[in-house]
Amino acid sequence: MRTQLAPAIVAAILFLNCSVLVASSVTLHVAPAGNDSWSGTLASPNSARTDGPVASLHVALVRVRELRSKTTDKSTAVVVVQAGEYPLGAPLVLTPDDSGLRFESATGARPVFSGGRRIAGWKHGSDGVWSVKVPDVAEGRWYFEQLWVNGHRATRARAPNEFYYYMAGKVAHGTDPLTGKPADLSSRAFKARADDVQPLANIPTNHLSDVTVVVYHSWEISRHRLAAFDPASTTVITTGGAPWAFMQWAPTQRYHIENFRAALDAPGEWFLDRDGTLSYFPLPGEDMNKAEVFAPVVEQFVLLKGEPEKDRFVEDVTFKGLAFRHGQYLLPPGGHGDSQAAFSIPAVFEADGARRVTIEDCEFGHIGVYGVWFRRGCSDCRLLHSHLHDLGAGGVRIGEGRIAANEAERTSHVVVDNNIIQGGGSIHMGAIGVWIGQSGDNQITHNDIGGFCYTGVSVGWTWGYGASLAQRNRIDFNHIHHLGRGVLSDMGGVYTLGLSEGTTVNHNIIHDVWSYDLYGRGGWGLYNDEGSTHIELASNLVYRVKTGTYHQHYGRENVVRNNILGFSSDGQLQRSRVEPHVSFSFSNNLVIWNGGRLFEGSWKETNVIVASNLYWDTSGEQVKFAGLNLGEWQKLGKDAGSVIADPLFANAAQSDFRLREVSPATKVGFKPFDLTKAGVYGSTAWKRLASATTFPPVKFAPPPPPLPPLQFTDDFELTPVGGSPAEAQVSVEGKGDSLAITDEIAAGGKHSLKFQDAPGLQSSFNPHLYYLPRHHEGFTRCSFDLRIEPATLMYHEWRDGDSPYRVGPSLWIRNGKLSANGKELLSLPSGEWIHLEVTAPIGNTSDHTWSLSITVPGKPAQVFSKLANGSADWKHLEWLGFVSQADAKAVFHLDNLELTNRQ
Numbered sequence: 001m002r003t004q005l006a007p008a009i010v011a012a013i014l015f016l017n018c019s020v021l022v023a024s025s026v027t028l029h030v031a032p033a034g035n036d037s038w039s040g041t042l043a044s045p046n047s048a049r050t051d052g053p054v055a056s057l058h059v060a061l062v063r064v065r066e067l068r069s070k071t072t073d074k075s076t077a078v079v080v081v082q083a084g085e086y087p088l089g090a091p092l093v094l095t096p097d098d099s100g101l102r103f104e105s106a107t108g109a110r111p112v113f114s115g116g117r118r119i120a121g122w123k124h125g126s127d128g129v130w131s132v133k134v135p136d137v138a139e140g141r142w143y144f145e146q147l148w149v150n151g152h153r154a155t156r157a158r159a160p161n162e163f164y165y166y167m168a169g170k171v172a173h174g175t176d177p178l179t180g181k182p183a184d185l186s187s188r189a190f191k192a193r194a195d196d197v198q199p200l201a202n203i204p205t206n207h208l209s210d211v212t213v214v215v216y217h218s219w220e221i222s223r224h225r226l227a228a229f230d231p232a233s234t235t236v237i238t239t240g241g242a243p244w245a246f247m248q249w250a251p252t253q254r255y256h257i258e259n260f261r262a263a264l265d266a267p268g269e270w271f272l273d274r275d276g277t278l279s280y281f282p283l284p285g286e287d288m289n290k291a292e293v294f295a296p297v298v299e300q301f302v303l304l305k306g307e308p309e310k311d312r313f314v315e316d317v318t319f320k321g322l323a324f325r326h327g328q329y330l331l332p333p334g335g336h337g338d339s340q341a342a343f344s345i346p347a348v349f350e351a352d353g354a355r356r357v358t359i360e361d362c363e364f365g366h367i368g369v370y371g372v373w374f375r376r377g378c379s380d381c382r383l384l385h386s387h388l389h390d391l392g393a394g395g396v397r398i399g400e401g402r403i404a405a406n407e408a409e410r411t412s413h414v415v416v417d418n419n420i421i422q423g424g425g426s427i428h429m430g431a432i433g434v435w436i437g438q439s440g441d442n443q444i445t446h447n448d449i450g451g452f453c454y455t456g457v458s459v460g461w462t463w464g465y466g467a468s469l470a471q472r473n474r475i476d477f478n479h480i481h482h483l484g485r486g487v488l489s490d491m492g493g494v495y496t497l498g499l500s501e502g503t504t505v506n507h508n509i510i511h512d513v514w515s516y517d518l519y520g521r522g523g524w525g526l527y528n529d530e531g532s533t534h535i536e537l538a539s540n541l542v543y544r545v546k547t548g549t550y551h552q553h554y555g556r557e558n559v560v561r562n563n564i565l566g567f568s569s570d571g572q573l574q575r576s577r578v579e580p581h582v583s584f585s586f587s588n589n590l591v592i593w594n595g596g597r598l599f600e601g602s603w604k605e606t607n608v609i610v611a612s613n614l615y616w617d618t619s620g621e622q623v624k625f626a627g628l629n630l631g632e633w634q635k636l637g638k639d640a641g642s643v644i645a646d647p648l649f650a651n652a653a654q655s656d657f658r659l660r661e662v663s664p665a666t667k668v669g670f671k672p673f674d675l676t677k678a679g680v681y682g683s684t685a686w687k688r689l690a691s692a693t694t695f696p697p698v699k700f701a702p703p704p705p706p707l708p709p710l711q712f713t714d715d716f717e718l719t720p721v722g723g724s725p726a727e728a729q730v731s732v733e734g735k736g737d738s739l740a741i742t743d744e745i746a747a748g749g750k751h752s753l754k755f756q757d758a759p760g761l762q763s764s765f766n767p768h769l770y771y772l773p774r775h776h777e778g779f780t781r782c783s784f785d786l787r788i789e790p791a792t793l794m795y796h797e798w799r800d801g802d803s804p805y806r807v808g809p810s811l812w813i814r815n816g817k818l819s820a821n822g823k824e825l826l827s828l829p830s831g832e833w834i835h836l837e838v839t840a841p842i843g844n845t846s847d848h849t850w851s852l853s854i855t856v857p858g859k860p861a862q863v864f865s866k867l868a869n870g871s872a873d874w875k876h877l878e879w880l881g882f883v884s885q886a887d888a889k890a891v892f893h894l895d896n897l898e899l900t901n902r903q
Contacts, residue, residue, distance in 0.1 A: 657675065
């Protein structure tokens with residue numbers, strides 16, 4: 001009797017003897033009901049449940065490799081994934097030997113791979129906060145810094161709950177709490193306002209590093225772990241530095257603080273303690289007994305590891321119809337900060353040495369880093385019809401920041417088409433929707449890009465006119481919107497850098513670009529930044545932005561034509577730097593606004609070509625061109641063929657920029673374009689998804705509170721030799737003059753501050769330094785030790801902040817004589833330290849005099865009272881300076897400088 005083999009046995013024989021039986025195409029199956037000990041060759045378990053699909057992508061990849069190892073034909077392999085949810089405990093890593101693989105969903109399925117774990121077992125607390133114990137956290141095996149509740153990213157407990165705290169003062173140098181040694185702390189430490197940071201005093205020292213300080217710079221943020229907090233001086237010190245010194249870009253600087261229990265005070269916030277207690281304050285209506293809660297475990301999901309430097313590539317790989325969610329980001333021990341674009345942050349799908357790789361109809365969401373990065377040595381790769389959302393950083397990255405010497409390591413010819421890329425910068429706020437670095441011949445088309453704190457699309461990574469690979473990139477037919485959120489600045493809907501021959505920025509719709517408006521650097525629709533050259537920007541619709549629909553910082557021969565540019569809040573068009581070549585041509589554009597200036601910057605000179613444009617101010621104000629009317633402007637050779645006329649849009653006030661048939665726009669050579677072509681295309685459901693997210697109106701932070709009066713004591717001991725004092729603004733010309741800390745001599749300790757003057761300086765008042773004290777009332781005292789030489793010519797002066805300024809106390813030293821108000825008071829010894837104290841009432845007071853106390857070694861203090869202020873109506877101390885005025889080689893030293901203000 002012939003025995004019929006069971007299907008499971010047949011499958012096993014096929015699996016074990018595939019060197020004979022495997023066809024040129026291998027198909028593996030993955031299913032939630034699968035088993036990683038099975039062969040994966042069956043789509044569903046057999047009746048005996050001895051074989052069937054595998055349960056994970058990782059094992060499917062292992063099976064494919066095993067099958068391929070037994071055949072010389074490695075042309076094709078397909079992994080079909082059935083609907084369901086799959087845990088992803090580590091990245092899926094493909095090498096060149098995995099070329100030809102295709103990972104796709106089963107027909108009609110949408111499998112989800114989660115890099116997180118579900119958290120259940122919540123218990124209700126008396127304060128409305130729910131909590132659960134997470135044993136792996138308590139035992140040190142796991143930690144996480146993101147949490148998702150019912151599909152939404154929860155807010156890590158923070159203070160303040162909205163907007164920002166503001167730094168109160170700089171800390172240039174001090175003792176590093178991590179080493180106990182003197183250190184430059186200018187980018188690691190700051191003075192805070194006492195009320196803002198009082199809760200930090202209650203955090204145990206061994207838990208301080210779990211507290212995150214998020215610092216906002218102009219166009220970036222930096223994230224810092226707390227190293228120490230001194231309640232007495234309200235000094236905050238972090239474990240690592242930012243790319244810039246704190247308070248470099250503005251008189252004060254924004255920050256907020258995350259992840260300490262006292263900050264858990266608002267619905268939607270959560271906090272994770274190192275003892276494993278996870279606490280969450282539910283949103284109204286949330287039932288934590290039913291809530292679906294995920295915390296992330298892995299940072300990256302898929303890695304393609306080709307070796308382009310060895311001419312080994314991962315080729316012809318496809319991912320289709322798969323969803324990847326819940327990605328981790330853990331702040332490094334030293335914190336994190338990039339100079340732009342969250343440049344060093346990786347992506348959950350990252351490729352090196354990839355050719356003809358396609359990601360289609362996939363989803364990447366609820367992650368801590370970027371979405372997709374075709375990084376080094378990638379070409380002819382595509383990201384199509386995919387949904388990237390709730391991103392810790394940005395959406396897509398193409399190329400690197402460097403220009404690789406080996407052309408095989410350069411990335412080019414990447415297509416990013418018909419994708420929805422929304423909701424980024426949740427952690428790394430400087431991240432970008434689509435970033436192209438040193439890479440050319442890429443196509444960014446028909447995408448919907450919105451909901452970022454910084455730029456929508458950034459092209460190029462060379463500042464100025466140096467070498468750049470960012471050539472012939474197409475940034476066309478995208479819908480780019482709701483950027484900035486009032487958080488960062490110096491951004492654009494589309495932002496460009498460097499030599500960009502053949503690059504187009506055409507047929508895009510860009511709107512709602514709202515930069516931070518205090519101490520900010522602008523938010524523009526189209527932004528040609530440093531060195532942008534030979535870019536065409538045409539047939540774009542740009543409206544409702546912060547500081548201009550178009551801005552060129554500096555660049556060469558860009559073409560701005562046939563655009564509709566409307567309703568910028570602060571000025572409409574900007575040109576910043578004048579150069580000895582044509583900056584750009586601006587023609588056939590329709591510009592509409594509602595009051596305010598048309599031009600910002602330099603437009604009168606000849607190297608900007610302006611012609612055949614239509615301008616219309618809906619406010620009814622007379623249109624002025626750099627202060628001139630149109631006739632006067634045209635006499636300068638500007639705007640020939642241009643008109644001031646209502647363009648007759650269908651309803652511009654309601655963002656309907658279709659032109660009526662009788663519009664005068666064609667008279668300036670404007671060619672109407674189809675506004676419906678920008679953005680995603682395809683099914684109604686896909687288009688509906690792109691427009692489903694509602695972006696709330698931007699909320700700008702209120703003005704910061706006034707900075708407290710500057711008070712300090714500085715003996716210069718913690719500042720290294722050659723450095724500058726904290727809080728001081730120093731001015732030198734570097735022509736034999738200098739102003740720096742020295743160890744040559746000191747009144748006490750080892751350091752003092754040395755002023756070295758020199759002949760022939762451009763400004764007689766150099767070298768000098770000054771402080772900005774902000775003393776508006778009370779009684780101010782400034783004391784210091786001074787050591788002069790015979791050639792010393794210097795003065796110490798107090799001023800207000802007006803222009804012209806008023807002078808309060810002022811003392812001069814010339815030829816060894818000290819004088820005030822033009823009257824000589826006494827002679828001073830050279831080569832010896834003398835001590836001076838200047839005191840004066842500040843504010844609305846009837847006393848307009850000041851006092852001076854001088855102590856010369858070996859003599860009692862001499863006091864000079866009722867010295868008249870330099871200006872009788874001087875009231876406020878906004879500038880306090882020390883100036884060397886000698887037009888000769890001359891030196892003096894300062895030490896033990898102290899400034900106080902008593903209310």
